[in-house]
Amino acid sequence: MIGEPIRKIVIVGGGTAGWMGAAALSKVMGPFPGLEIELVESEAIGTVGVGEATIPQISLFNSMLGLDENEFVRETHATYKLGIEFVDWTRLGHSYVHPFGFYGVDMMGIEFHHHWLKGRSIGDTSELDEYSIAVVGGKTGKMAWPARDNPRSPLSKLSYAFQFDAGRYARFLRGRAERQGVRRTEGRITAVERDGASGFVTAVMLESGTKVEGELFIDCSGFRALLIGQELGVPFTDWSEWLPCDRAVAIPCTLAGDREPLTRSTARPAGWQWRIPLQHRIGNGHVYCSEYMSEDEATAMLLANLEGEPLAEPNQLRFKAGYRARAWEKNVVALGLAGGFLEPLESTAIHLVQAAIARLLALFPTRAFGAKEIARFNEETERDYIDIRDFLVLHYNATERDDSEFWNYCRTLAPPEGLAEKLAMFRSSGRIFREHNELFTETSWLSVLVGQGIEPGGYHPAADLLPDAETLKRLAHIREVVAQTAEQMPTQDEFLAANRSAI
Numbered sequence: 401m402i403g404e405p406i407r408k409i410v411i412v413g414g415g416t417a418g419w420m421g422a423a424a425l426s427k428v429m430g431p432f433p434g435l436e437i438e439l440v441e442s443e444a445i446g447t448v449g450v451g452e453a454t455i456p457q458i459s460l461f462n463s464m465l466g467l468d469e470n471e472f473v474r475e476t477h478a479t480y481k482l483g484i485e486f487v488d489w490t491r492l493g494h495s496y497v498h499p500f501g502f503y504g505v506d507m508m509g510i511e512f513h514h515h516w517l518k519g520r521s522i523g524d525t526s527e528l529d530e531y532s533i534a535v536v537g538g539k540t541g542k543m544a545w546p547a548r549d550n551p552r553s554p555l556s557k558l559s560y561a562f563q564f565d566a567g568r569y570a571r572f573l574r575g576r577a578e579r580q581g582v583r584r585t586e587g588r589i590t591a592v593e594r595d596g597a598s599g600f601v602t603a604v605m606l607e608s609g610t611k612v613e614g615e616l617f618i619d620c621s622g623f624r625a626l627l628i629g630q631e632l633g634v635p636f637t638d639w640s641e642w643l644p645c646d647r648a649v650a651i652p653c654t655l656a657g658d659r660e661p662l663t664r665s666t667a668r669p670a671g672w673q674w675r676i677p678l679q680h681r682i683g684n685g686h687v688y689c690s691e692y693m694s695e696d697e698a699t700a701m702l703l704a705n706l707e708g709e710p711l712a713e714p715n716q717l718r719f720k721a722g723y724r725a726r727a728w729e730k731n732v733v734a735l736g737l738a739g740g741f742l743e744p745l746e747s748t749a750i751h752l753v754q755a756a757i758a759r760l761l762a763l764f765p766t767r768a769f770g771a772k773e774i775a776r777f778n779e780e781t782e783r784d785y786i787d788i789r790d791f792l793v794l795h796y797n798a799t800e801r802d803d804s805e806f807w808n809y810c811r812t813l814a815p816p817e818g819l820a821e822k823l824a825m826f827r828s829s830g831r832i833f834r835e836h837n838e839l840f841t842e843t844s845w846l847s848v849l850v851g852q853g854i855e856p857g858g859y860h861p862a863a864d865l866l867p868d869a870e871t872l873k874r875l876a877h878i879r880e881v882v883a884q885t886a887e888q889m890p891t892q893d894e895f896l897a898a899n900r901s902a903i
């Protein structure tokens with residue numbers, strides 16, 4: 401190994417990103433003698449205070465930390481989540497679900513949806529949603545464990561995530577991290593010291609005069625991007641052209657209606673509104689584009705569409721879609737909002753933090769800070785952002801909506817290259833390819849392509865090897881089994897109580 405081992409890591413910021421980083425690094429690197437981890441945060445500055453919806457990969461992160469799932473659900477007041485429901489995105493009055501897990505069953509070695517597409521071409525009128533246990537169960541408020549050991553059950557196709565209180569999650573992780581030896585220092589950072597020759601950050605200075613020195617700095621300072629942006633000047637790549645929403649207003653409200661295991665996204669005239677049911681409240685927010693809607697209008701629209709009573713004052717947030725051109729520069733690695741922002745339409749921000757932590761652990765530097773490792777980290781991080789961006793743009797671009805200037809802009813924009821290729825392939829033959837191990841699977845792309853009304857011009861020819869009558873019979877059978885299984889699933893509330901994870 402070239403270079404001496406790192407002896408001191410300083411994490412700047414104690415939001416979700418900071419404490420996720422602290423918990424993971426202290427778990428994996430903590431047992432090594434001679435490595436110190438210190439996290440600096442300022443209660444006066446506070447955290448962004450939003451971020452409640454996740455995707456199934458979070459379970460990998462939690463199990464890497466050794467968290468007990470029921471305890472995690474209780475501590476973070478979480479509910480289980482089977483997918484995301486998109487209302488009014490394709491056209492007013494329309495809805496579809498992006499489910500976690502898979503549709504139907506594999507038949508004849510090709511993906512299920514080719515049989516469904518063939519069925520449609522010979523008169524079947526069923527919706528793709530009817531073949532997903534996550535959608536049929538989720539829409540009726542049901543939840544169950546995946547049945548991985550029973551491939552004949554639709555539950556074997558299920559996958560789940562959580563909707564939780566991100567502030568509670570950060571506090572929960574803080575407890576773990578501190579027990580694993582992380583030192584927390586309270587205070588506002590007012591200056592940064594750097595080595596004259598290398599430009600490496602050597603210390604952060606607090607208002608109190610305390611100096612916190614380190615060799616590797618993890619910038620988790622949120623939108624301020626204190627080290628990566630303000631100090632090192634790494635440019636921000638702006639994607640507003642494709643994702644023009646630049647504001648959000650968030651407000652929790654009392655519980656009302658169902659706590660279905662679905663995050664709901666309802667399209668509005670200049671953006672969209674989220675509804676995230678937790679155990680103790682509903683998280684709500686309105687993401688919008690300031691060019692087409694004022695803050696007052698956006699707030700009034702959100703308040704008018706709450707199901708329960710507001711529990712706090714509206715939290716106004718400003719952002720830009722995009723990412724830091726280099727998430728790792730010199731001896732600074734950016735995690736979370738300091739590294740970039742993509743709106744929470746597909747609940748990906750916390751995932752980007754966990755992916756970056758895993759990447760940092762795999763490419764962990766010595767004090768020599770190898771250029772190859774840094775370049776690899778930056779390339780992979782950029783890839784993640786681009787892949788997710790393309791998936792988000794699909795929701796806006798593939799719409800029939802022409803009822804506002806905002807939707808006219810989104811519908812007529814030129815999609816990024818990767819998305820344009822995916823659209824062309826699906827339109828020509830119904831085929832979807834998951835590129836370079838990207839985050840979203842073929843099922844995810846399928847759900848949104850079909851949900852947003854993209855018509856495929858064909859399907860895999862192998863589907864025609866099955867006689868038409870047999871195709872229709874099998875499709876009907878799958879729908880029936882999915883519906884019957886969903887009926888027997890417990891409700892979200894029954895499920896929480898049965899697993900002793902209710903608060």
Ligand code: FAD
Pocket residue numbers: 412413414415416417418440441442443445446447448449450451452453454566587588589590620621622623624626648650685717719735736737738744747748749750751
């Ligand atoms: P913050 O929470 O902003 O934390 C920054 C930390 O840095 C704080 O501790 C602060 O005190 C500290 N700090 C800053 N400056 C200084 C200083 N000078 N001195 C000392 N300390 C300092 N993600 C999801 O996965 N799902 C969602 O549903 C979701 N919804 C979102 C909705 C909106 C509108 C937004 C804006 C984000 C959403 N996110 C979501 C993203 C999610 O909130 C963040 O990715 C996540 O909370 C991580 O934030 P962070 O820790 O990077 O930053």
